[in-house]
Amino acid sequence: MTTKVILENHEIPRQWYNIVPDFARAPLPYLGPDGLPVRPEMMTPIFPMSLIEQEMSNQRWIDIPDPVLGALLRWRPSPLRRAEALEKFLGTPAKIFYKDESVSPPGSHKANTAVAQAYYNKIAGTKMLTTETGAGQWGSALSMACALFGLRCKVFMVRISFDQKPFRKVLMELWGGECVPSPSNATEVGRRFLEQYPDTPGSLGMAISEAVEAAVSDSSGNTKYSLGSVLNHVLLHQTIIGLEAKKQLAKIGIKNPHVVIGCAGGGSNFAGLAFPFMKEKMEGAQIDIIPVEPASCPSLTRGVFHYDHGDTGGMTPLMAMHTLGSTFIPEPIHAGGLRYHGMSPLVSHSVVEGLATPCAIPQLECFDAAVTWARTEGYVVAPETSHAIAATIREAKKAKEEGKEKVILFNLSGHGFMDLAGYAKYFNGELKNYDLPQEEIEKAKETLARFPTAKV
Ligand SMILES: Cc1ncc(COP(=O)(O)O)c(C=O)c1O
Numbered sequence: 227m228t229t230k231v232i233l234e235n236h237e238i239p240r241q242w243y244n245i246v247p248d249f250a251r252a253p254l255p256y257l258g259p260d261g262l263p264v265r266p267e268m269m270t271p272i273f274p275m276s277l278i279e280q281e282m283s284n285q286r287w288i289d290i291p292d293p294v295l296g297a298l299l300r301w302r303p304s305p306l307r308r309a310e311a312l313e314k315f316l317g318t319p320a321k322i323f324y325k326d327e328s329v330s331p332p333g334s335h336k337a338n339t340a341v342a343q344a345y346y347n348k349i350a351g352t353k354m355l356t357t358e359t360g361a362g363q364w365g366s367a368l369s370m371a372c373a374l375f376g377l378r379c380k381v382f383m384v385r386i387s388f389d390q391k392p393f394r395k396v397l398m399e400l401w402g403g404e405c406v407p408s409p410s411n412a413t414e415v416g417r418r419f420l421e422q423y424p425d426t427p428g429s430l431g432m433a434i435s436e437a438v439e440a441a442v443s444d445s446s447g448n449t450k451y452s453l454g455s456v457l458n459h460v461l462l463h464q465t466i467i468g469l470e471a472k473k474q475l476a477k478i479g480i481k482n483p484h485v486v487i488g489c490a491g492g493g494s495n496f497a498g499l500a501f502p503f504m505k506e507k508m509e510g511a512q513i514d515i516i517p518v519e520p521a522s523c524p525s526l527t528r529g530v531f532h533y534d535h536g537d538t539g540g541m542t543p544l545m546a547m548h549t550l551g552s553t554f555i556p557e558p559i560h561a562g563g564l565r566y567h568g569m570s571p572l573v574s575h576s577v578v579e580g581l582a583t584p585c586a587i588p589q590l591e592c593f594d595a596a597v598t599w600a601r602t603e604g605y606v607v608a609p610e611t612s613h614a615i616a617a618t619i620r621e622a623k624k625a626k627e628e629g630k631e632k633v634i635l636f637n638l639s640g641h642g643f644m645d646l647a648g649y650a651k652y653f654n655g656e657l658k659n660y661d662l663p664q665e666e667i668e669k670a671k672e673t674l675a676r677f678p679t680a681k682v
Contacts, residue, residue, distance in 0.1 A: 229310065231474040233303035238295065239469040241287040242462045245501045245572060248286065248508055251682050253575040254546035257533060261678065264543045271442045272451040274350030277343065280459035288462065290342075297341040297374055301330045302466065306474035307638075311602040313622070320625035320632045322618060323483065325471050325499060326605075327639050332397070334608065334640030335495045336367035336454055339463035343452045344371035353448040354378035356440040358408065358433030360491065361387050361562035361610065362394025363640055364454030369403030382408035382416075382436045385428035387562035391644050408433040415439050415539040427558045430492075430566045435539030455492025456536060456545075456570045464498025471635060472502055480633055482511045485621050487636040489613035490517035490526065490584070491563045493570030495639040501572075503635075504581050515582040517573060518617040520592075522660035523556040525549055525569045526577060526584035528667055533677040534568060546680035547574040551670035557660040559589050560648035561609040567670075578682055585617060588659040592616045593652040596642070608640040609648050 246253065255263035269278045280288060290298075309322040330337035347355060355377055359365030365381035372379035381403055388395065388407035395405040406412055408428050409419035413436045419426065426432070434453070441451035453460060475483065486503050488496030496517045507513045519526055525548045534549040536542035549568040550556075556565040576582045589609075596612035598619070599605065607615065614636045625632040642649070651657050 228308050228478055231306040231477050233470060233473055235299055237473060238299060238303050239466050241289050243465040243469060243502050244283055244286055244288055244462055245504060247284050248505055249575065249579060253571055254680055254682060256543040256545050258543055272438060274346050274352060274450060276346045276350065277459050280462055281457060291345060294342050294345050303470045304329050306471055309603050315602045316622050318622040318626040319630065320622045320634050322622060323635045324638045325467050327467060327637060328641035332363060332366035332370050334363040334367065335464060335467060335498060336364045337370065338466055339460045340367040340371035341374065342463045344375040344377055347450055348375040348377060352377060352450045355450055355452045356380045356437040357452045357454065358382045358430055358437045360384050360430050360565055362391050363563060365405060366394060366397045368452055369398040369401035372403065373401045379403040380440060381405045382433040384408055384430060384433050384562060386558040390647055394644055408436050410436060413439045426555060429538060429555045431538035431552050434537035435541050438541045455494040458572055460494050461497040461570060461572055464494045465501050467498040467637060468500060468502035471499060482506050482513055483635040484632040485514045485634040487516045487518060487614050487617045489564060489610050489639060490519050490573060491566050491610060493573035495637050497570060497573050499637040504576060507581055516617055517582055517584045518613040519584060519586050520559055520561055520564045520613065521586045521588040522559050522662055523565050524586040525567060527586040530671055531574055531578055531680050532674045533680050534674055536568060544677055545571045547571045550667060551673040553673050554670040560645065561613065563610040587613055587616045589657060590659050593657060595619050606642040607638060608642045609645050611639045
């Protein structure tokens with residue numbers, strides 16, 4: 227019986243994996259306001275040069291600095307567990323494994339990049355980081371990382387999540403961070419959003435605009451911006467998840483799983499688990515790689531691959547990605563971390579290249595899956611993570627129908643202890659599925675016509 231596979235401290239990966247040089251066709255560059263590829267120096271107002279270099283790097287393996295490893299070792303290597311009770315419940319011949327990223331102090335994978343970003347900023351002389359947060363997992367993770375490395379932290383939290391999850395703010399404050407609901411009156415762009423959409427639940431796109439403005443408008447130059455997903459360097463830091471998983475599976479004689487699954491908001495936990503296996507796939511392994519998104523915010527399955535801004539205010543460079551349009555405001559579902567109009571350019575590129583096959587799942591099926599999970603495996607997961615579990619259950623049932631002993635691996639991106647209000651609504655029958663009408667998507671897509679098309 228293999229209930230879990232643990233790595234020793236000395237077995238922790240010492241390098242991150244950068245997928246960029248391994249793609250058969252290169253991902254498209256970010257574009258600046260002049261329509262030309264962004265040059266590194268153009269990003270220095272918001273990021274330290276070390277992170278910009280990682281963002282644009284073509285180097286396959288990048289060393290993890292010792293102080294970052296030291297911080298990661300607080301909770302890493304994370305366990306690889308086998309979900310035998312769920313397998314039995316489903317009567318499936320599939321073997322279900324998952325990486326448990328809920329073991330970090332703030333309770334999710336977000337801490338993996340938070341400590342790396344805080345470290346690189348600290349050594350570059352940054353005094354304060356600004357950021358956005360959806361469900362509050364990222365804002366908590368960055369607040370913790372800033373506490374560990376001696377930085378101040380200001381978090382713009384999407385209004386609806388701020389109201390749904392009040393204890394996330396307390397958690398951020400406990401780690402010394404400041405948390406304001408977004409849109410806010412603290413920034414010019416926030417005031418514009420409030421004027422335009424007075425009753426808005428907010429969105430990650432809006433909160434990103436506010437956090438970027440808060441960083442660039444600090445004339446001391448000591449404030450930088452930090453993003454919890456989407457960008458290449460963030461995905462890079464998360465690859466430690468998949469690299470550990472490969473070592474753990476090897477210990478029990480499995481080279482590659484047949485199916486790899488992760489929920490996808492901006493794409494970082496999915497990519498973190500999947501990219502090391504995508505490398506194997508590019509080298510010939512047969513692996514189904516599935517990013518899972520909410521049916522109410524279906525950027526990968528119903529959006530277009532197009533150049534678009536990463537934020538609603540149009541402050542970020544244009545990125546080639548699957549998008550619903552940067553003015554799209556997703557329904558206020560409980561998986562706040564999946565309410566993003568776009569998708570990481572690298573995850574989008576992997577879909578364009580046929581390396582990943584996305585699926586979208588409605589909210590109620592995800593909550594059903596999370597409850598089945600809690601009642602079989604015991605753990606309470608975040609609503610974001612429940613999307614990965616719902617897809618895993620679909621795949622396990624498929625394996626049963628096909629009579630195949632498949633190995634399924636998914637990423638348990640975070641625990642749900644701060645999400646009990648969502649579970650309460652589910653039990654009270656107050657949650658519903660949001661089927662996004664096609665005309666809504668068409669309307670959002672119209673806003674893209676002003677940007678260049680993306681052709682790989
Ligand atoms: C627990 C959890 N999982 C997944 C996500 C989605 O983000 P990403 O797609 O970057 O992994 C979030 C974002 O807040 C999260 O909190």
